[in-house]
Amino acid sequence: MRIWIKTLAVIAALSSAAVADETAVQIGDAERGADIFRACSICHDVGQGAKHRVGPHLNGIFDRPAAGFEDFKYSKGIIRARRDGLVWDLARLDAYIENPKALVSGTRMNFRGIKDAQDRHDVLAYLRQFSASPQDIPEAAPTALKREIELDAAILAIEGDPEYGEYLSTECTTCHQIGGDYDGIPVITGWPEEDFVTAMHAYKEKIRPHPVMQMMAGRLADEEIAALAAYFSALE
Numbered sequence: 242m243r244i245w246i247k248t249l250a251v252i253a254a255l256s257s258a259a260v261a262d263e264t265a266v267q268i269g270d271a272e273r274g275a276d277i278f279r280a281c282s283i284c285h286d287v288g289q290g291a292k293h294r295v296g297p298h299l300n301g302i303f304d305r306p307a308a309g310f311e312d313f314k315y316s317k318g319i320i321r322a323r324r325d326g327l328v329w330d331l332a333r334l335d336a337y338i339e340n341p342k343a344l345v346s347g348t349r350m351n352f353r354g355i356k357d358a359q360d361r362h363d364v365l366a367y368l369r370q371f372s373a374s375p376q377d378i379p380e381a382a383p384t385a386l387k388r389e390i391e392l393d394a395a396i397l398a399i400e401g402d403p404e405y406g407e408y409l410s411t412e413c414t415t416c417h418q419i420g421g422d423y424d425g426i427p428v429i430t431g432w433p434e435e436d437f438v439t440a441m442h443a444y445k446e447k448i449r450p451h452p453v454m455q456m457m458a459g460r461l462a463d464e465e466i467a468a469l470a471a472y473f474s475a476l477e
Contacts, residue, residue, distance in 0.1 A: 268331075268362050268365060268366050268369075269359065269361075269362030269363035269364070269365055269366030269367075270363045270366060271363070271366040271367040271369070271370055272367075273363040274362075274363035274364040274365070274366050274367030274368070275367045277355070277360055277363055277364050277367075278364050278367050278368070281364070283295070284296040284350075285297070285298065285299050286298045286299070287299040287300055287368060287371050288300070288371060291371075293310070293312070293313050296350065297309075297310050297313045297315075299368055299371065300371045300372070301371065301372050302329050302334065302368060302371075302372060303329060303330070303331065303334070303368070303369060303372035304328060304329065304330055304372070305328070305329050306323055306327070306328050306329075307319050307322045307323040307327040307328065307329060307345075308320050308322070308323035309323075316347060316348050316349040316350075317347055318345045318346055318347025318348040318349070318427075319345055319348055319349075321345075321347070321427065322344075322345045322450070325449070325450045325451040326450040326451075327345070327449075327450050328450075331365065332448060333448060334365060334368075335361055335362070335365060336443065336448050338354060338355050338361045338364060338365070339354045339355060339356065339358075339361060340353075340354040340439065341354060342436060343436060343439040343440055343443060344440075344443060344448070344449060346427045346428075346440065347427060392438070392439060392442055396438065396442070396463050396467075397435055397438060399438075399463055399464060399467040400467065400471070401434065401464070401466075401467030401468040401469070401470050401471030401472070402467075402468045402471065403468065403471040403472040403475055404472075405465075405468040405472075406468035406469045406470070406471050406472025406473065407472050409461075409465055409468060409469055409472075410469060410472055410473070412457065413429065413457075413469065413473075417429045417430075418430075419476065429473050430473050430474075430476035430477065431473070431474065431476060431477055432470070432473060432474055433474060434467070434470040434471060434474045435470075437466075437469070437470035437473060437474060438466055438467060438470050441458045441461065441466045441469070441470075442458070442466070444457070444458035444459075445458040445459050445461070445466075
C-alpha cells in the first residue's frame with residue numbers, strides 16, 4: 242500500500258489547514274515497512290488484536306499523546322514527555338525512531354534507532370495503516386513530513402570548551418542538579434556530547450516540546466551548545 246503526504250509547500254499550508262488541493266509526495270513504502278518492522282515486533286505489536294508487550298501496542302499511534310494508555314507502565318522519561326506536551330505526530334515519530342534517547346531522555350526504549358531516513362519512512366507508512374482514517378491520507382493528519390533535526394556534520398564536529406561551558410551552565414543548574422541527582426527534572430550530567438548537542442538542537446528546532454527548554458536552547462549558538470555538552474559530559 243502506498244501512502245502519500247504533502248510536499249514541502251503543504252507543510253506551510255498545514256498551519257492554515259489549506260491542504261486539500263496540494264500535490265502529494267510519497268512518504269514511504271508500507272509493504273517494505275512491514276518487513277523492516279519485524280525487528281520492532283520483538284517489543285511492539287500492531288494490527289488487529291494487538292496487545293501491549295515490552296512496549297505498548299502501536300495501533301492508533303499517530304497524533305496520540307505520549308503515555309496515552311492507562312494500562313501500560315511507561316518510563317519516567319515518557320511520562321515527563323507527556324507532561325511536556327509530546328504528541329506522536331509524524332515528525333516526532335520520525336525523530337523517535339531515528340534516535341529514541343535524543344527525543345526522550347530516560348526512555349526505556351533500548352533501541353539505537355533507524356538511521357536510514359527511507360527505512361524510517363517506510364516503517365511509518367506501514368504503521369500509518371493502523372491509525373485512524375488512513376484512507377483520508379493526505380487529507381488527514383499527519384500529512385507532512387518535516388525533518389526537524391538535520392544536524393550538519395560540522396555542528397557535531399565542533400569541539401566544545403568545557404571551561405566556557407561551565408561559565409554558561411549557571412542558567413542550566415538553576416533547575417538541573419549538577420550532582421547528577423534526579424528530583425523530577427532530567428539529569429544532564431554524563432551525557433555523551435553528541436546526544437546532548439542533538440537534544441539541544443531538538444529543543445531549538447522545537448521538535449522537543451518543552452517551551453522553557455525551547456526558549457533556552459533558542460538563545461544558544463552552536464559553539465555554546467558544544468561548550469555545554471563538553472562541560473556536562475565530564476561531570477559524573
